[in-house]
Amino acid sequence: MIQYFSLLPIKRNPYQKILFLCLSLLGASCASVKQLAIEKDVTRLLNQSEVFSNQFTGFSLYDLESETFIAGHNSTLKFTPASNTKLLTMYVTLKSFPDSLPSLLYSREDSLLKITPLGDPTFLYEPFENQKAFELLSQVKGIAIQWPDTDPELFGSGWAWDDYIYNFQPQRAWWPIYGNTVSIQKVNDTLTITPPFFEDYVEVLEQTRLGELVDRELKFNVFKAYLESDTSDFERIIPFEYSRDLLRQLLMDTLNAEIQFAKTSKPPTDTLFTQSIDTVLAKMMKPSDNFLSEQLLLMAARWHGYKEVKPFIKEVRTTWLPDLTEMVWVDGSGLSRYNLIAPVDQVRLLKRCHDEFGWEKITAILPTGGEGTLEEYYLTDEEEPPFIFAKTGTLSNNHNLSGYIITRSGKRMIFSFMSNHFTQPTDNVKKAMEQFLLDIRNAY
Incomplete structure (x- = not known):
């Protein structure tokens, strides 16, 4: 049985607990205390979920407007990203080549x-x-x-x-x-x-x-x-x-x-x-094409004068992505289980993609509800515009989703939801993840 849960209560304002904390904590702003309350609420909900409580789960949420992380759960721990690794390949490709x-x-x-x-x-x-x-x-x-x-x-x-x-x-x-x-x-x-x-x-x-x-x-x-x-x-x-x-x-x-x-x-x-680079990347990201992603990373390494991918990856991590914490990155597609990355770093990577290449370019490359690997999820009415643009990452016993979400109030947010080491059907995890993100959308 899939347990759904709602994040809607976190929108109620003011909270009695938040008000009490704001008055009692010297030097702490109400905004920072509210953020702490939201983070704890997300952790509580994930820990109590029948789906997510029995597996390794991480979550990170970032508000583009306020430029702050507003929620997190195990967000700094390292997860097997599977095809979320393609987000790194997308960034490297856009950074390396002309149009x-x-x-x-x-x-x-x-x-x-x-x-x-x-x-x-x-x-x-x-x-x-x-x-x-x-x-x-x-x-x-x-x-x-x-x-x-x-x-x-x-x-x-x-x-x-x-x-x-x-x-x-x-x-x-x-x-x-x-x-x-x-x-x-x-x-x-x-x-x-x-x-x-x-x-x-x-x-x-x-x-x-x-x-x-x-x-x-x-x-x-x-x-x-x-x-x-x-x-x-x-x-x-x-x-x-x-x-x-x-x-x-x-x-x-x-x-x-x-x-x-x-x-x-x-x-x-x-x-x-x-x-066109944008066309190639869209064909890579939407159906999650491993062949394209491996070749693009190989091409980028060669384009920058490297005979092998490994030293090129090291250069990218230290020079292009210094704000990401230590991670393990070994291929372009995510086929390898050696890859390890934290949800908070997936968000930082997506923030960098947004800042360097723009919202319109990146969201056109990523799958949205009803297409590609999201074909059966995050569906909208015909008159309703898409609200999620994200990359899946799935291996046996692992499923992740990282990307951008537009909330009901129009806020643009970046998220990374990573779930590893489960033994239940992957569809259960996908459906529970979808409901969680829909609640995030409605809560803001």
Whole structure:
């Protein structure tokens, strides 16, 4: 059973207790005592909740108008953020690049196009219709790729190795293609493989199998589709095992061009910019796309002269985000359970995003009620404008939500609500969290 609770009593003014404290505490303003009372009330409500009392829960609330923290519960303790980590990636991306995403460096020499890839994840990736890089590459018959000195780790630190077959964990690369995934789709009696290059690598088995309908060998691009396990139409998207040789074959197959890897004394100098940064970030944040977030952090590190993500993260923490307390940050997506951050620091990060990039830009990037990962939550009537703009973060036994909320009185607030280590259904936590934030909205 989900226990809901109301924060509405905290709006009653004046409180007898608050009045008594204001008169009895020397040097304390009524405003500061009221804030203390609200914080204690939030703690009491969360501690008494059937949902939140049996798990690790943190909350922080900040008023943009008064520029003060007005409520908190375990707000300085560290939580596993899951995809709330993408808020850091969003900030780094906006801070690093101009309005458009740099896709690759290039130069022409006779009929040969020399290329240095920059990690652009949008190349031939289904969510993006605009394909400027493909248009450039398809104009030539010969491409020489100047590869970076080192390759990124295919998986992030702390990622689950046995998630390699799931579409939320594609491998990282300097030149991703097709989202580094294979689509196996069944419509009626027709099986379609995208990209078509993998058609010879998919074995169709007309037999029942327990578990996944489509599978892949651990270290090889050998796929099996068990059609008798599901008679309905379906699509399964599975990451492929990335390598430079596979990239070369996919490029030759797609572009009908000769591809070679070559070291040149004169690197390419022109930069091809492709997608709008705001568009890429919205497509990353609203459905919570791990592939985009990992590649964007990798690109940002390279753009600032780093060969690896780890030292770049250290530089960002010390130089760009000095007001955040000590945290553990190891990847761009939040797939790793090594990540740790406090609710109060999530709020500070969102405050910095607001101050540096503006309300309109940030709220357009984040999901709102009824869309993306908030599709079933925080719904409004057709004539009512959205009131919440926030990023979810979900792993097994963990769910978080951090973002901005507009109250009934029109106040703009920043919040972070983090819930870790629960054993009940995640939907229970989501619904209780929704009710809590609706009460916050009504209380102010």
